[in-house]
Amino acid sequence: MLTSDYLGVFVLLALEVVTGVGALGASYFLGARRQSPRKTSPYECGIPSEGAENQRFSVKFYLVAVSFILFDIEAVFLIPWALSYQDFVHSSHGVYAFVMGMIFLGVLTLGLVYEWRKGLLDWNK
């Protein structure tokens, strides 16, 4: 029968890439082409754009990204625990699994509390 469960994923991917490239390609060939310097200038409400090259942005965005990586990886570690949790309970190791999970969650919460106390979660600071 079907060689792999993942075959469907790849067929769908191929179909979508063809559609996406097809749509962009069709619009490239079908669309009119009347470009002028004014038309292709960056959008800036009618005045000459300064561009975004030298633009600075708040370091908050960077901090959010860093704490996301930390917490997301911890969430990834939670998934195998959650997946096998009921097996632990059925083999009467439920308390063990619970305590271990709570220790992990506790560390996670400590991290969150630390960030909170440091004001990392207050966007206006």
Place this chain on the structure above:
Amino acid sequence: MINIVLSASVLPWVFFFGKILFIFTLGFGVIAPVMIWVERRVAAFVQDRVGPNRVGPLGLLQSLADGIKLLLKEDLRPDEVRPFFFILAPALAAVPAAMAFAVVPFGPETTLGGLLAEPARLQIAPLNVGLLYVLAIGSLAVYSIALAGWASNNKFSVMGSLRASAQMISYELAMGMAVVAVILMSGSVDLYDIVKAQTNHWFIFTIPGFIAFLIFVPAMFAETNRTPFDLPEAEAELVVGFHTEYSGMKFGLFFLAEYVNMTTLSAMCVLFFFGGWEFLPFGLTWEGIGYQVDQHWFSWVIPFAWFAAKVAFFLFVFVWVRWTLPRFRYDQLMGLGWKTLVPIGIANIALVAGLITFGGGF
């Protein structure tokens, strides 16, 4: 001819490609265009207008007309952009949005009324790690937005894409916490098994399930950048943010991706909390009311339609909320994600685990 089509060796392949074509056509050809029309009509009714009603009956073909218009528009490339990434970003938006459809089980196991040798799932790819696949594919949406903003090289786009990226990763965390609770309750990451685990009690009717649902819904709105979390677009301040410089079909792909994303997340919400294609909660399954889901080759259509109806309800909620609620302030948005949803999510995981170990169930 009929003998060839129905012979035992060809039929699984017909079934296989049939599923893919069915879902693909439904997603891009029906749901997204119809949703765009629904959005505009509902917006019109909320604002006491008529809305698009000229093209086709009730204006239903409006999206088709718009699609043709976008296709014939000039393929404009502003001067300052980074060309490769500028074109890559909209393509990256549209592709992952619909990739999650590959693992959505849209009906019960069926032999198509005996045509197939063994029961097969109505799912393009019956992955046993379906939920992880959805989370992984869902994360890719950030790339298209971050790339679009950076490649546009316009200050509005950069600001919009920064906001969008920060918002999406923050709420992805909250969504992850809600999903861990669902995994704890179902004991599986296979989306089909998650639905099966809800035969006797949809997760929405359990206490931890309900809490997880309350976390999931705001996260769902934030992930799709929809009102009340549409700060990345913020028309009045950012000129629609990350796609300011996009026009024509490239803009069309971003637009399409938004609706496909909404559909994917609505489907996830139904699968996680509302029993998928099952008829009613508390054990009232299709079999329970005497409906044979495998009697004829088309018998799966009724459960599928019921699943579609549930998804349609959440799609309507998306539209309804957009035209009812105002936009958050950015600090409120980040505060809600990190200070409310994530702590509740962590507490909820502890609650489910505790209930399973010490309460004998949830």
